[in-house]
Amino acid sequence: MGMEVVDISIPGDRDEFYYKDTLFGAIRIKSPITSVGCSRDGIAQSSGSVLNMTDSPFFFGKGNRLVAVGCNLQQQGVVDSHGAHQDFNECDQMNNPDIYLRRRYCGVGDTCVNLIGHHKCVQDKTGAIMIGVGAGFGVLVLVAGIWLLKKFYKKRKITQRKKKFFKRNGGLLLQQQLKTRDGNVEKTRIFSSRELEKATANFGEDRILGQGGQGTVYKGMLVDGRTVAVKKSKVVDEDKLEEFINELVILSQINHRHVVKLFGCCLETEVPVLVYEFISNGNLFQHIHEESDDYTMIWGVRLRIAVDIAGALSYLHSSACSPIYHRDVKSTNILLDEKYRAKVSDFGTSRTVTVDHTHWTAVISGTVGYVDPEYYGSSQYTDKSDVYSFGVILVELITGEMPVITLPDSQEIRGLADHFRAAMKKNKLIDIMDARIGDACKPEQVKAVANLARRCLNSKGKKRPYMREVFTELEKICSSPEDSLVKIENDDGDDVKPLLPPPTW
DSSP states (O other): OOOEEEOOOOOSOGGGTEEESSTTOOEEEOSOEEOSSOEETTEEOOTTOEEOOTTOEEEEOGGGOEEETTSSHHHHOOBOTTOOBSOOOHHHHHTOTTOSSOOOOSOTTOEEEEETTEEEEEOOHHHHHHHHHHHHHHHHHHHHHHHHHHHHHHHHHHHHHHHHHHHHTTHHHHHHHHHHSTTOTTTSEEOOHHHHHHHTTTTOGGGEEEEOSSEEEEEEEOTTSOEEEEEEESOOOGGGHHHHHHHHHHHHTOOOTTBOOEEEEEOSSSSOEEEEEOOTTOBHHHHHHOOOSSOOOOHHHHHHHHHHHHHHHHIIIIISSSOEEOSOOOGGGEEEOTTOOEEEOOOTTOEEOOTTOEEEOSSOOSOTTTSOHHHHHHOEEEHHHHHHHHHHHHHHHHHOOOSEEEOTTTOOEEEHHHHHHHHHHTTOHHHHSOGGGTTTSOHHHHHHHHHHHHHHTOSSGGGSOOHHHHHHHHHHHHHOGGGOOOOOOOOTTOOOOOOOSOOOO
């Protein structure tokens, strides 16, 4: 740097002549000293001349000699009247190889910026940025780890819950039952809850086909392309789960063209979910009672529907491996396909029975207007109870009326069955017949079906025909009504009474 060496000695304690600016060794002179060999304004000074270098910076050099910064003023700066150096570039001295003892004016990694009379240190932000990025990445990894851990435990909890429901709902028993029955393992599937959630768009409201007291039915699409009806029940009696599984196995064996096919079930949910084939054209109740100019429910269609229903119930009662009583036969549980062929559905309250063909229950099941009065009084359900409910459907087909009606004259609420029987006793069938079928029907067919319905609605169950008889008679009425062997039983002691207030079941 062109610095010259001031040949001086420092007698006594150094603090008498200078003070340390930092621990790195920079000193400043407190009083005038005698300098030797130092030039001023480029002119050599005689040995021993006095040069006021007060407050000028010095550094230790070789042999304990001081290096005066600013003696060679031509390169270092401008000298004032006393020879003092106006500015000392501290930043240059940090990297000066001629100085043995250097002062570090700034911290490690900082940048020194020289200013007139002083300097400043600019902090290197690279390290801070790297620390910030590292800390941010660490926080991100921590959050991601917590999220994954939470997701893992949540998934594990759901899996354990599904296993619990599957076991409680008799899944293990059902699997065993299906394996022991030849040919039925492939026919009935045990669906996972995830499959059905995907099939029904998470049981979305726009997929609802119908709602009832027992549950909700959703439209679904399986991965194999089949359209299904998924019935999600509301409650289940845990004490009867084993019975439910046994009945489910039996229902899975039903193979009749007029019975809605059960594809399988899901037991991973709190309440078992049943999966049936999807029938596209609504239910019989909707078609009977709809108001439309393009009315399709002419008499011929109604009679064919009656034959379909009777055939299905006859099969359940006598042709299945074990007799099955539907227990909730009504027009809303009769589904129609695009060709108006009937299929019996909703076996939620169905029961298989023993050889005595009776079933005792403490809770009355069924729908007001369709319930067998004998069953309502005795709590003993038989195959004849299904016959009574079917008789009400026959009357609906004939009259087009609701199962519970209000009489126009007296505003009295009465069951359709009682109203029909009263009209038949008075020979007033024509007065209660649906006007929409009057022009296109065959009167002898309507009368034959009405007589059969009257037998089905006999207040005494033993006097009602069996479903196989009903089915046979309806087939004969379709082919040749005049050859029908329908007999009209005398309803001795069969008083017609108004419908009692609906029971709360």
